């Protein structure tokens with residue numbers, strides 16, 4: 324098991340290029356199954372979650388090649404409509420294959436995705452929606468058996484919660500359904516827009532992605548194309564938090580500032596100056612941040628839940644007290660006890676976390692509880708005086724490409740052993 328060794332207390336300065344978006348790459352790679360053709364996907368981040376997705380495509384019979392950040396997928400010979408247990412459990416988001424498999428093969432068999440570290444991860448909205456599209460789904464012993472006796476047909480689907488994964492699965496299943504599908508209360512994340520842009524380049528007819536109502540007119544077939552994945556707004560926010568925690572200054576290249584619309588004001592309220600230059604952002608942090616009085620996570624365009632852990636770590640040493648409310652996942656505070664071991668003062672009350680800023684954090688041996696919680700511990704370790712050891716690096720590698728190299732380029736003393 325590898326671990327990260329961080330000698331904190333160094334002011335981070337410099338320039339980094341932000342990786343491609345993990346939460347775009349996963350559904351877009353799954354979407355290549357729909358074409359039965361060759362596709363080229365650029366700016367694909369080198370992450371364990373992406374590699375698991377590529378292995379699932381290979382298992383299904385696709386030809387997959389990776390050349391740096393470019394992935395070539397030829398799904399002509401794909402013929403497997405089930406995902407083996409070990410691959411399903413390796414990555415919770417493999418549920419995103421459900422829509423493409425049903426659309427391509429008329430069948431799908433997969434196990435319930437592991438309830439992961441963020442609390443139970445129900446898929447009731449996915450199942451409700453797919454049934455409306457004509458899918459028969461039975462669940463026995465944790466295995467979902469799906470079939471479409473009369474084929475997929477359009478439907479009016481209203482989501483009780485703007486679930487990102489459910490919105491993506493509906494769009495993927497509806498692209499070649501007979502007739503029109505209308506999703507109301509759809510998720511509006513930029514990764515949904517990126518998926519729709521890619522599918523429209525394949526020949527789909529999707530309008531309204533990024534809005535609350537998405538309309539998909541079913542087409543006969545889709546063909547391969549070339550697509551470039553958008554930059555990862557959560558990775559950008561995480562690196563901004565790392566630099567701001569050390570009172571540093573960073574130029575982030577390859578970002579889309581509008582995707583950070585609810586994140587930049589948080590950095591500004593904490594005392595950072597943030598200026599936008601085209602597809603770059605310049606962040607300049609004071610030596611000590613001010614607390615952000617109130618931060619609630621919401622579906623996009625609200626403040627993203629994925630940025631909550633690293634930004635909480637950054638604000639652990641701010642001047643003053645701030646309140647976080649985590650509205651998306653029911654247990655996304657697993658990083659708090661490790662932060663407290665490093666000297667943070669955080670009081671948890673259900674969805675609410677009260678963060679009382681302390682002047683310093685102290686190095687400790689800590690374990691990453693999940694992907695974004697791991698990023699929070701990296702942020703804290705960069706600030707803390709002394710040498711922090713972080714185990715559970717496999718969680719961090721799911722979402723951050725070469726994090727130790729990126730941070731070293733900014734002057735951090737960090738190594739993976």
Ligand code: EPZ
Nearest residue numbers: 346416444445446447448449486487488489629651652694
């Ligand atoms: C996506 O997860 C992202 N993952 C998550 O990022 C992100 O935190 C989340 O969206 C919210 O933005 C990928 O895109 C691969 P949801 P997803 O369906 O689709 C409940 C990261 O760190 N829900 O919007 O699973 C669910 O329990 C990851 O990169 C149901 O109740 O999120 C949760 O409380 C973590 N029933 C809430 O909705 C359902 O059928 C949000 O879930 C589906 C979801």
